[in-house]
Amino acid sequence: MKLLLTSGGIRNDSIREALVAMLGRPIAQSRALFIPTAQWGQPMCSPQSVYDATVDRWGDDPSLTGLGWKSVGVLELTALPSIAEERWHPWVREADVLLADGGEAVFLATWMRESGLADLLPTLADTVWVGVSAGSMVMTPRIGREFVDWRPDGTDETLGLVDFSIFPHLDYPGWDENTLEAARRWAPQITGPAYAIDDQTAISVVGGAVEVISEGHWELLHD
Template sequence: MKLLLTSGGVTNDSIRSALVDLLGKPIEEASALFVPTAQWGQPMCSPQSVWNSTAGRWRNGVQSMVELGWKSVGLLELTALPSVGRERWEPWVRAADALLVDGGEAVFLATWMRKSGLADLLPELHDTVWVGVSAGSMVMTPRIGREFVDWQPDGTDETLGVVDFSIFPHLDYPGWTENSTESARRWAANLSGPAYAIDEQTAIRVVDGAVDVISEGQWELLNAAPQIA
């Protein structure tokens, strides 16, 4: 699977170009499935917020993931998949060029990815592009840190561990004092592995284990392994 891990979505030309490159074709020729599941685990989200993001009315002037010009977009709600049956939903996932995974609560999302069976399928989706927003990106990391656990505050902060780094999203977002650079550094100090703090204009691309950062904004690599001379 190819990963495009963002904080705020496809917010600039650089991130959009990276998405097209990962798809291997124009967005207009690609099909996508939108996954809103993470919102149900986030106390600040609601049925209205799920509708707004699904309908493309959520990003406050920023073009939403569902409105990028896809050939087709469908909705994939992970909490429904166990009752639908894998033989029905798996062909939908395999046929999609991209999975657009919205933000919310990353541990909740990881739980339903496991319960639904989607997590088990990921290693077989070699050409599929995973486009994450906030928690939709964080779910691919080993841990999200206690600061981002909202669904079960006394539970784990562990997620899927598809990549070997953690992500602090919404860096220095206006009005969100808890997302300052200083907060990101304190957060990273409680994690054992490398971590990226990224703002709304930044994405992390991962292909075959190779990681690079695409940014027209601000980002910082924290807990980086020391370089050997």
């Protein structure tokens, strides 16, 4: 699987070009599945926010679903345990890209495991995973206590499909808890590499090679 781990989505030409290169074809010729599951674990999200993200009504910038795909479907992970694998596995295998929305990363990791999607991912060699915020953080080993909102007394461990952690939304306007100083306080609890990235930045992982793609601000806090 190829990973494009973003903070705020496809916000600039550099990130978009990286996405097209991973797909190996134009966005307009690519089939997408949108995963809104992480929102249900985030107290600040709601049915309205899930709807807005799904139908591309999420602020001024296009959401993941509004990039001009050939087709977009919704894959709700909490429903999958009640559906036979032979029904939903083909949906995933036929998609060119999986679009994982933001929300709560530990909740998303839990349902990726419970649904069986986490076990299926390693078999999807050519599929692209595009994450926004929690949809990116879910691929890391840990997210840090600051980002645990679903079960505050529970684990901060996620899937660990990459060996680095991500502090997203760096210096987002009005978010005092997402400053560089806050990221530097967050980093010591993370034992592996840790990146702070803003919404104009993404991290690509293809064949084990990690590359930062940015038209904004990012920092490798420790390696």
